Amino acid sequence: MxxxxxxxxxxxxxxxxxxxxxxxxxxxxxxxxxxxxxxxxxxxxxxxxxxxxxxxxxxxxxxxxxxxxxxxxxxxxxxxxxxxLTKPVPVKEGALQLLDYLEREGMRKVVVTSSRKENSVIKLTNAGLLNYFEFILGGNQIENGKPHPEMYLTAAEMLNVKPDKCLAIEDSDNGVLSAYNAGMTVIQVPDINQPSDKVKALGHTIMSSLTDIERLLKQDS
Incomplete structure (x- = not known):
């Protein structure tokens, strides 16, 4: 995949x-x-x-x-x-393993977050994840935040990759809608809130962990 x-x-x-x-x-x-x-x-x-x-x-x-x-x-x-911002935030289960796998495969990786860029850089640095990513696009860098598609369209433009050649991985409904409406394939890993019926109706893939996503991506690759 x-x-x-x-x-x-x-x-x-x-x-x-x-x-x-x-x-x-x-x-x-x-x-x-x-x-x-x-x-x-x-x-x-x-x-x-x-x-x-x-x-x-x-x-x-x-x-x-x-x-x-x-x-x-x-x-x-x-x-x-x-x-x-003053201490490391715990890294989610499977994140490091997935990022290491993608690194070995030479896959380009970026972060699109509603948080301010400067705060996001601090969080990712403290967690030891920053160097995995080509760039960080923060919510303060665009006009229309999620669920508007602007963030993901901007990321695709910065990557110089068509949206339909990008895979977006999100936890929230607002993020899923943003990526989906930008024309990207989306996988959702719900966090503290489960997907609404409206979002489930999009027909995107919903998985329980980043570990499951790693297994999925390894299929037929």
Missing amino acids: LNNFQAIVFDMDGLLLDSETIALATFVEACKECGYDLHDMEPYYKCIGTNWPKATQTLISGYGKDFPFDAISEVWGKKYHDET
């Missing part, structure tokens, strides 16, 4: 790095510290995979006028950055 592609485009948070669990835990802590009764997680789940402006809009509209966003985002941001 690997022979069908010229490049593989990876998401970062929740796929390569176990950072989405940290984001969720610190969000819950921030809400508690700010005295907000977090009764519904659905608005939070909807913002997974999006950039900060889109996440802000989703949280405010989802939780309503009584949601103290400014106070919570300040506490949340500090907690999250303390946990993800």
Whole structure:
């Protein structure tokens, strides 16, 4: 299967790095510290995979006028950055093995993430993963974040590879929609939230781990 592609485009948070669990835990802590009764997680789940402006809009509209966003985002941001920028974030199961396999095969690899590029470089450096990738495209470098296809279209342009010759690997629904609408083949490895029925209807491949993806790519290659 690997022979069908010229490049593989990876998401970062929740796929390569176990950072989405940290984001969720610190969000819950921030809400508690700010005295907000977090009764519904659905608005939070909807913002997974999006950039900060889109996440802000989703949280405010989802939780309503009584949601103290400014106070919570300040506490949340500090907690999250303390946990993800000052110490290594755990690497997801199978990530190193998959990257090593792709390295041996000479496959081009890049990261497309909704996180800011500078923060992403720190995270990947601390995790020992940065040197695997040709470039990092961050959410602050484009106009329209996921689920808009701009990020993946931009990555394909930077690679000088047609989108249909790229394999995108994502964990979130927003990321899947972005890559799918850019014309890429997509494999999803769900993290803290399972794919919606709408996303399942796309007919893309859904797998339980990066280890499973490595096995799949080795078939017929």
